[in-house]
Amino acid sequence: MREYIYNTWNGVMDARHNPLKNIPDLHVQHMIMQVLAFMWSIVFGLMIVESVFAFGISAIAHTTLLAAIIVTVTTFDIAENSPYSFLNGYHSVNRTRNYIWSNGVKIKLDKRDPGGEHE
Structure with a gap:
């Protein structure tokens, strides 16, 4: 069951495994994933509360989560490739x-x- 959940997650969320891997530009892949994330935020926000207010909260939460992930990955990448940048x-x-x-x-x-x- 654990492997099934892991493979299902990667099949949707990991651009190396989902159909977006066929798009050569990483920036375009990322943009499409963000558009899909906002679309699902709208769907769940309207389903849960039937309110645009719920979408706003969900969209802000998703944007904050994505921004935190981007900052973390960028920081790790700089630390790995150019550690003297932090001196x-x-x-x-x-x-x-x-x-x-x-x-x-x-x-x-x-x-x-x-x-x-x-x-």
């Missing part, structure tokens, strides 16, 4: 990207070295 003080764009270009050659910087003013 206090000045860090050049090259340092946050973890590489520099010199004479047309991309040079990877040491992740343990926070860098300095003149890299």
